[in-house]
Amino acid sequence: MSSSSTSCCDFAGSYDLSRLPEIKKLEQAALGCDYGGTSWTTRQQVDAILESLQLGTSGRLLDIGSGAGWPGLLLGRLSGCNVTLLDIPLNALLQAAERAADDGMSDRVRIVSGSGTSLPFDDQSFDRISHSDVLCCLPEKLELLQESRRVVSENSRMHFSVILPAEGLPQSERETVLATGPPFVGVDGSYPELLHASGWRVESCQDVSTEYQNSLQRLVDGIHANEDELADLLGADELRAKREHREDQIALIERGSMRRDAYLAIATNTRG
Numbered sequence: 001m002s003s004s005s006t007s008c009c010d011f012a013g014s015y016d017l018s019r020l021p022e023i024k025k026l027e028q029a030a031l032g033c034d035y036g037g038t039s040w041t042t043r044q045q046v047d048a049i050l051e052s053l054q055l056g057t058s059g060r061l062l063d064i065g066s067g068a069g070w071p072g073l074l075l076g077r078l079s080g081c082n083v084t085l086l087d088i089p090l091n092a093l094l095q096a097a098e099r100a101a102d103d104g105m106s107d108r109v110r111i112v113s114g115s116g117t118s119l120p121f122d123d124q125s126f127d128r129i130s131h132s133d134v135l136c137c138l139p140e141k142l143e144l145l146q147e148s149r150r151v152v153s154e155n156s157r158m159h160f161s162v163i164l165p166a167e168g169l170p171q172s173e174r175e176t177v178l179a180t181g182p183p184f185v186g187v188d189g190s191y192p193e194l195l196h197a198s199g200w201r202v203e204s205c206q207d208v209s210t211e212y213q214n215s216l217q218r219l220v221d222g223i224h225a226n227e228d229e230l231a232d233l234l235g236a237d238e239l240r241a242k243r244e245h246r247e248d249q250i251a252l253i254e255r256g257s258m259r260r261d262a263y264l265a266i267a268t269n270t271r272g
């Protein structure tokens with residue numbers, strides 16, 4: 001595992017928590033997986049990602065902002081391809097390495113600590129890219145897309161999901177989304193514009209907000225169902241704050257102010 005000193009918003013605490021059995025139980029309820037995931041990609045959506053990436057055994061997949069290996073490790077397991085996982089927090093990457101070993105796929109998995117905005121790889125090293133809810137967790141969205149384009153060859157496929165504010169919101173509602181959504185949920189311009197500017201063509205864009213809302217609701221239901229053990233773990237006040245935060249996010253999606261989109265993009269012959 002190589003290392004990097006680049007910093008990002010603090011996910012390390014989430015990954016310490018995400019390996020605990022009580023939190024894995026919630027993850028299983030909300031997303032149908034137990035990798036220590038912090039995005040909203042469900043087990044079911046992984047099948048759709050696999051299909052849209054057309055991943056097979058010969059693929060070279062880079063999962064950016066891979067966290068503890070969700071969903072990159074499952075994509076690798078289901079397809080048999082080689083997988084490179086890249087993120088910044090070392091505790092997440094260690095968790096991913098342990099999971100790869102448990103799943104008997106360490107020989108096909110490379111784990112790298114680094115930033116998606118300055119990828120430590122040669123040009124055209126990969127032919128598939130995935131990232132789940134990463135662009136809404138960092139400010140340098142264009143840079144990440146440009147770097148993604150640099151490390152793949154023309155016609156390579158990239159699948160990603162992203163959470164974003166709806167267009168045309170009144171200022172106060174937009175500010176509520178910025179305060180309540182993921183750390184860098186706001187975007188200057190639009191994702192199609194950023195993709196075009198970085199050498200990607202949008203093949204498809206699917207609104208997966210309902211699935212996102214349903215996952216959040218299952219998480220809230222799971223918190224209620226396991227309230228005592230979670231309060232022992234986190235403290236009653238922190239547990240209540242976490243649940244209310246998720247309920248606020250549900251309300252934003254319900255009234256159409258925040259959404260989650262899933263993109264499939266194809267690398268064009270320009271690099272932007």
Ligand SMILES: C[S@@+](CC[C@H](N)C(=O)[O-])C[C@H]1O[C@@H](n2cnc3c(N)ncnc32)[C@H](O)[C@@H]1O
Nearest residue numbers: 008011037038039065066067070115116132138
């Ligand atoms: C919502 S989490 C998703 C993690 C994982 N893919 C999952 O589905 O559980 C977003 C991830 O983006 C990572 N991230 C943020 N800024 C980054 C950057 N500049 N380079 C690489 N990863 C970054 C965070 O560390 C975090 O693990």
